[in-house]
Amino acid sequence: MIRDSWRIVKLGLKSLMLHKLRSSLTTAGILFGVASVIAMLAVGEGASQQALEQYRDMGVTNVLVRSVRPEETQQSSSNMWSVLDYGITYAEADRIQNLLPQSQVVRVREVQRGVMRGEAFRVTVVVGTQPEFLEVSNMKLAEGRWLTDLDLRNQENVCVLGHSLARLLFPLENPIDQTILAGTEDRFRVVGVLAAQGRAAGPNGTTYDECAFVPLTSSRRRFGDTIRNLTTNRFELTELHEVKVKLASSDQVEGAATVLREMLRPAHQTRGDTEITVPLELLQQEEESKRMFNIVLAVIASISLLVGGIGIMNVMLATVTERTREIGIRRALGAKKKHVVQQFLVEAAVLSALGGLVGVALGMVVPRVITARFDVKTVVLPEHVLLAFCISAAVGVVFGIYPAWRAANMDPVEALRHE
Amino acid sequence: MDRASRPVVAEFDAVHRHYRMGENVVRALDGVSVRIHQGDYFAIMGRSGSGKSTMLNILGCLDRPTAGRYLVGGRDVSQLDDDALSEVRGREIGFIFQSFNLIPQLTVLENLEVPLFYQGRVGAESRRKAEHLAERVGLGKRLEHKPLELSGGQQQRVAIARALMNDPLFLLADEATGNLDSNTEQEILALFDDLRRDGVTIVVVTHNQKVADRAEFTLWLRDGRVERLDDNRRPAEAAP
Incomplete structure (x- = not known):
């Protein structure tokens, strides 16, 4: 079972090697998507950790x-x-x-x-x-x-x-x-x-x-x-x-802040010569803005991976057309539809997973460069890396489904006749 | 052993294959019946449009009859679904094509293993078998070569070895020598003769008289019907 899976992956690699340039360009689409997602997450995480630390230092109570x-x-x-x-x-x-x-x-x-x-x-x-x-x-x-x-x-x-x-x-x-x-x-x-x-x-x-x-x-x-x-x-x-x-505990913070604002308003509001800072509120705002940031990031990431995915689909459709005869041969030699689907899905997944892998490497280097060069704190979380990689592989599978389905549903007789 | 007592490996029982082309119905096969016994060397001949290709496709389980029955090894396969037909192709039939149809990115060894791969039978044993068959077709030293590094004749030998990998009920050759020069054609036909002597059942579809002449039987198709069935055996051989 494992040996067979390895054979299928090896076969996928071999087929992709038929068009090195085309495969690497397609891979690049996923690569940069994954790398930028990881890098952006790292910068965002760094900034928010720094802010959270600062507010925590100011004391949440x-x-x-x-x-x-x-x-x-x-x-x-x-x-x-x-x-x-x-x-x-x-x-x-x-x-x-x-x-x-x-x-x-x-x-x-x-x-x-x-x-x-x-x-x-x-x-x-x-x-x-x-x-x-x-x-x-x-x-x-x-x-x-x-x-x-x-x-x-x-x-x-x-x-x-x-x-x-x-x-x-x-x-x-x-x-x-x-x-x-x-x-x-x-x-x-x-x-x-x-x-x-x-x-x-x-x-x-x-x-x-x-x-x-x-x-x-x-x-x-x-x-x-x-x-x-x-x-x-x-x-x-x-x-x-x-x-x-x-305050004795953090749930008294909000009430105390209100009391203080009320108390200071008459004497200071017009001159604006006092300022009340509530670290807990800032902390909550930071967490809220981090949530927003994550949503924005998720949208950007989806778009970039969508673009990469379309690239993969495009290439896989071309591949399927080019290799129509191979599909016919395999069908004649006993391949079932599911075997053909599997072959092309694995190829698409290998393509995008390779992009994902290199993208992960790049995505882990870029934050270091940013930190070294711009003195910005960055934090690469393992779960972000894993997430980005899994999404990239999933993109390959999702966008490989239609080309693979097309390949499998070719009429073997027509496919064998294809020049 | 006399022919009649050998089992029937492929049987057409009043096979029809009709295509609908707009208003018209094309009768590519119109009630063809024939029996191919184990060990037969069978040629199917006819001009283009005679139904040769349709018969080949049905024989190879790549297509299904519209009416009538097709039995492979005694089992009716005319109504099987796609997966089941794939299974029959993979286990019972050895395809040989005019243009060799090796997969270019795979080595000779890997090409030989393709039929067994789909049956989950790839391993040390399939490798031994591939080596043995490559030896038999005279390409024992070329296992790690890619198809395009071989001559046309050598490629066709690989294809023949591949067709034998699954111990099929019969070999089904479609103009197997059509892309080869006459010397190479003779080599391939000699190889068929060898296989035939070893008891391999061979069905060749061709329009080449020289190829057909090597076979024991020639089935002539015309307009989707059997025109005649020639028995090319010498009288001594032909005696029941």
Whole structure:
């Protein structure tokens, strides 16, 4: 049985070798279809995994309220010395805590400062926050300790360094108990170093790996509420840059988000100086858009494989006509209709499966090239490869049915007479 | 053994084959009856339009009579369906064609194995048999060649070996020497004589008198009817 099947496949290959160019061109139709399907799926999967990771890092039980610098009008920007006042206030953060008593509310200030230690210097963001920040942001400590309630109460001049900032400022020594300078006069003692986060999330395009973390109270006392923005050179009055709200479970997220939107609307809607980010919603949107993407992809894939399939059908019809006499001979020598059908179906399937096989190989290489060249994350899932290959083989069979049926239903007498 | 006591391998019993061409009915065969016994060497002759080809097609189970019965090895095959007829062709009949009809992309060995393939009998045994038959037709060293690498005479020898692969009840040759020069024709006819001596039943359809003369019987067809049946045997042979 297996030997016979192998014989039929071998026979199919032999017959296809009769027209090498024609067979390879037909195969190419399937090849590129399969390769592009796999490559597109890989890019889509990569993008969506990256997005999902990012949103998961933001915390699926979190709701993030950020202050947003409003668009400046001509009038306000003309006065260099006027203070731009925007964003969430301490009072609002307290109200959030009252409205959502079950939740953890973490206040965050982000102050841009040049951070220095000896020769090493880096402009970065000094994050003033509370002890709960570590848990809510899902971050880990590598060395030393994190900020404590006592640090906050005493407005201690201590700091915890992000992983890469620690590396930059202390390339050779242990940073713990060393002192760094933030700005021109504020000294902080390093008490801990965070583990590498390796992700993009962070304030204003800076990753948390590059930030320094100080007690919220120290930030307020040292830097004041009015801060000179180093980028725009404007004075800005922003009490808090972000409030992270961690809910007890993800099914409370939606309700909390609604409460927060309602609460912030009166004071902030017209200025548009706050923004609520709900990672869970983003996650769901991403999943939804991934579904859409998959549907679009399925349509494109079907079209390209349909085109490939038509190519196969075309070639198989030509083959059947050309080999009419062979069909007659085989019928005279005892082949039943089913044998003829089988022969031509196998040929069509071999044709498209070969295309599928090479297409799979190409489809696995292309995403690597894309990743290497454009720094885009791509993920080739084995089930996608298998799916693309199976579809390609199935296309051969489906589009081979009619030509094979035609071959089998030829009158043997006519077929033998065919020149 | 005398002819009458040998079994009948193919029998036409008042076979009609009519085609409808628009309003007209063409009577390609119009009540042909004949018996071919095992070991016979039979020639069917006639001018074109005499019904030769139709008779060949029915003899070869490629076509069915419109009326009458056709028996192969005593079994009525006139009403069999397509699959069953294929089965009969594959097991009982050995075809030899004018244009050899080998499959070009297969080697000689693979061509020889085609008839057994459809009966699921390809394996070491079929290979031995193919080697043996190739030897017998004088092509033992050409098993791995492709048909187009062989001369016409050699191709026809392969075709004859192929026709013998399934141990058929009879060989059915359609103008088997029509595409060959006269020397090669003689070689092939000599091979038929050899086979005939070994007891192989041979039916040749031809319009070539030289070919027909080698046969024991010549059936003359005219307008779809049997004109006459000549017995070419020498008297000693012909005695019952």
